[in-house]
Amino acid sequence: MNQSQTQITGQFEKDAVVTLNDVKVHYPVKEGALQRVTGHVKAVDGVDLSIGRGKTLGLVGESGCGKTTLGRVIAGLVEPTGGDIWMGLDPQQQVEVQRLRTIAEKEMSSADRAIWKELSSSNRLGSMNREKQAQYRRNCQVVFQDAFSSLNPRQLVRDIVGRPLRVHENATGDDLSDRVVELLEKVGLSADHLLRYPHQFSGGQRQRISIARALALNPEFVILDEPTSALDVSVQAQILNLLVELQREMDLTYLFITHDLGVVQHMSDDIAVMYLGQIVEYGPTDQVFDNPMHPYSRVLRDSNPTLEGERNKDWELSGTVPNPIDPPHGCRLHPRCPVAAAGCGWAVNDVLSNTEEKSPVLFETIKTINRSDDYNAEIEFESSDNAKEFATALKKTPAHKALSSKSSAEGTKVGLSFPEVPDAEIQQVQPGRWSSCIRTQESGELPQLLTNQKEMKEGQ
Numbered sequence: 001m002n003q004s005q006t007q008i009t010g011q012f013e014k015d016a017v018v019t020l021n022d023v024k025v026h027y028p029v030k031e032g033a034l035q036r037v038t039g040h041v042k043a044v045d046g047v048d049l050s051i052g053r054g055k056t057l058g059l060v061g062e063s064g065c066g067k068t069t070l071g072r073v074i075a076g077l078v079e080p081t082g083g084d085i086w087m088g089l090d091p092q093q094q095v096e097v098q099r100l101r102t103i104a105e106k107e108m109s110s111a112d113r114a115i116w117k118e119l120s121s122s123n124r125l126g127s128m129n130r131e132k133q134a135q136y137r138r139n140c141q142v143v144f145q146d147a148f149s150s151l152n153p154r155q156l157v158r159d160i161v162g163r164p165l166r167v168h169e170n171a172t173g174d175d176l177s178d179r180v181v182e183l184l185e186k187v188g189l190s191a192d193h194l195l196r197y198p199h200q201f202s203g204g205q206r207q208r209i210s211i212a213r214a215l216a217l218n219p220e221f222v223i224l225d226e227p228t229s230a231l232d233v234s235v236q237a238q239i240l241n242l243l244v245e246l247q248r249e250m251d252l253t254y255l256f257i258t259h260d261l262g263v264v265q266h267m268s269d270d271i272a273v274m275y276l277g278q279i280v281e282y283g284p285t286d287q288v289f290d291n292p293m294h295p296y297s298r299v300l301r302d303s304n305p306t307l308e309g310e311r312n313k314d315w316e317l318s319g320t321v322p323n324p325i326d327p328p329h330g331c332r333l334h335p336r337c338p339v340a341a342a343g344c345g346w347a348v349n350d351v352l353s354n355t356e357e358k359s360p361v362l363f364e365t366i367k368t369i370n371r372s373d374d375y376n377a378e379i380e381f382e383s384s385d386n387a388k389e390f391a392t393a394l395k396k397t398p399a400h401k402a403l404s405s406k407s408s409a410e411g412t413k414v415g416l417s418f419p420e421v422p423d424a425e426i427q428q429v430q431p432g433r434w435s436s437c438i439r440t441q442e443s444g445e446l447p448q449l450l451t452n453q454k455e456m457k458e459g460q
Contacts (some may be wrong), residue, residue, distance in 0.1 A: 004250040010073075016050035017221045017253045018074055018140075019089055021101060024082035024094060025069050025277075039325045043069045045277035046083070048426070051221070053301040056254040058285065060261060060266030060300065064321060066277040067257045068145075074255065075142045076125060079323045085125040087136050088220075093119060096235035107110060108419065138168060139215035145208035145226040157184070157209055158194045167411040183212040185243060185402045208242070215246065221253045221293040222459045228263060240267060265289055273297045276332040279426055293435035293446060295337045314338070314449055319357050330373065330421040331436060342401035343438055345421040348377040351399055355390065362389055367412075375418040387414050 024047075026040040044066045059067050072078040074085060086097060099118050100108070121125040128136060140246045144150040153159055161180045165171040171179060181191045187208040198206055207227060212220055222367065224243070230235040240263065246252060256267050263269060264285070271288045273281040273296060281294040292298040295315075300313045317336040322328055328335055330345010335353060338342070348371060356363040365386040371377040383386040387409035394400050394407055394414075404417040424436040429444055439447050 003340060015053045015091060016094065017053050017087070018051045018255075019050075019086040019094065019097070020047055020049040020074070020083065021097075022083040022084070023049075023070070023073060023080050023085060025066075025073055025078060026081045029371070041324050042277045042327060043324065044073065044080070045244065046423075047274075047277075049272060049279060049282075051253060051255055052250055052269070053220075053253055055269040056256050056267050058264035058271045058292065059255060059257045059274060060259060060264050060271060061274035062259060062300075062321070064324075065276055067224055067259075070274070071142070071225050071255060071257050074125075075223050076136065077142070079126070086123050087118075087125060087128075087140070089119075089123055093123065103188070130213055134168070136226050138217045139220040140223070141217070141219040141221075142200075142223045142225065143207070143210050143214050143227045145229055147210045147227075147230070148198060150210060151206060153198050156195050156197060160198070161209060161213045161216060168217055179216075180212075181218055184209075186215065186246070187212045188238075200233075201418045203231050204238060207231065207239055211239075211242070211246070211333070216251070218250070221255070223255045223257070225257045226259070229258070229260070230275055236263070261300060273300065276322065276327050278332060278436065280331075280333070280424075280436045282426065283432055287433060291445075293429055293433055293440045294333075294437045295339055295446065296333050298446060299338075319353065322353075328403075329423065331424040331438065337448055339439065340398045341439060342398055343421065344398070344402075345372045345424070346399040346402040346418050348416050348418070349374065351394065351397075351416060352379075354397065355393070356401070359389075359393060362386060362393070375420055377416050379414045379416065381412050381414070382410065384412050390414055 005242055023044055024042070026042050026043040028037045029039040029041060030036060031038045047070060054300055059070065061067055071079060073080050089097060096115060097119060100112055100139060103112060107330050112400045121129050122132055125136065158177060158180050162171065162176045165176055165179055175379045177194065181194060184190060186192055186276055189205065189208055189212070193201070193205075198209070201209065210227075227243075228239050231239065243254070244267070247254060254267070256264060258264050268285045271281075271283065271285050272279050273288070273294060275296050281292065281297045282286065283293065288297060292301055295426065299317055301314050317333075317338070318426060319336050322332065322335060326349070328345060328350060329347050330343075331337070334340040334344035334346070335350045352363075352369070366379060367382055368380045369377055370380070379390070381390065391414050400407070404419055405415075407414050424438060426434050426436040427441050429435045429440050437446070
């Protein structure tokens with residue numbers, strides 16, 4: 001992690017229950033008889049985040065963006081391949097962590113090493129001592145998306161909800177039953193449900209049982225992984241109201257993972273928008289909804305149906321989600337973005353993918369692609385007419401302005417050369433507002449669609 005990213009995390013939340021520094025989860029892709037690693041799926045790729053005490057952070061994004069994986073990493077159910085997760089840092093400890101992360105390990109003094117070791121053993125997930133690890137397990141609980149599959153069908157409700165109490169507090173007998181009944185009553189159930197099996201309950205009731213289990217140890221922090229997605233609208237409202245009441249009563253902190261913007265708007269104090277494993281925007285919920293600072297946030301907001309049934313169809317993404325094994329350079333949204341510009345991170349694959357999607361017949365005329373690297377290539381077509389058609393189509397895209405030297409067809413070949421662009425980093429663009437879009441970082445606001453249209457005309 002670089003210094004700018006480290007500073008960001010500290011400014012998200014001063015009093016944070018959980019703090020993430022450059023967290024990564026990369027799954028190896030193995031192929032062939034020898035199962036050699038040929039790449040990595042970047043499910044979570046360099047996430048910096050903090051969750052304020054007593055608040056609800058909504059984590060939103062389309063399916064496959066890494067939301068659930070990130071939640072499981074925080075819960076300790078998935079081991080990160082990089083980065084640090086900190087639990088319960090006080091403001092002074094946060095300052096120390098941010099300071100130490102800017103210092104290379106070999107350059108640390110003996111005093112700094114001692115401070116880092118002490119902080120890691122007490123607060124860093126994966127390095128905590130046994131006592132702190134047990135405390136973390138108590139303080140961080142999860143409510144899963146599918147309540148039916150997350151409840152053991154062979155166990156009674158008494159055993160399901162009471163298991164955390166047996167494991168962590170050695171509760172047994174009548175004491176266990178009494179405490180389970182208290183938990184059931186807290187979520188709107190009763191003692192009559194104590195000796196029933198999960199299949200004897202409705203979907204909403206099963207989710208209440210899951211919530212009761214999560215609350216058994218009086219946790220400080222609860223991860224809610226799309227807890228209402230499998231429920232009908234009326235039951236959703238009941239569960240959401242219950243979660244709000246429990247948060248107020250028990251001073252809980254929530255990470256609310258969902259793709260339902262209506263739900264997250266109702267539940268969350270702040271929103272983190274995730275795309276292809278990265279956080280692309282962060283800010284207060286009302287501000288993100290009223291004035292998105294990243295094109296992806298704007299698209300998500302405008303895709304949400306209204307009571308009037310109106311949608312802004314101008315703000316839509318083109319194409320499909322890129323391969324997470326080889327995500328785009330620069331801003332990962334730019335190949336699909338309606339306001340993409342020259343500096344967004346164009347490379348050879350972006351041009352080829354666009355051609356394959358919009359002109360599949362032309363794409364089939366490509367004979368060879370000679371690459372020097374991700375940014376430089378010579379493309380040979382079956383005929384000079386095909387090469388000219390490709391060069392003409394390229395001039396109508398933002399990628400054309402990004403070329404180091406303008407492409408032109410020389411016989412059957414077209415050369416492409418783009419400047420290398422680093423991965424987009426999330427930065428503060430307004431007080432309390434963060435975005436990884438270079439265009440909002442430059443101007444402080446999201447550009448209008450006409451801006452991109454003008455650029456395309458200039459390139460023709």
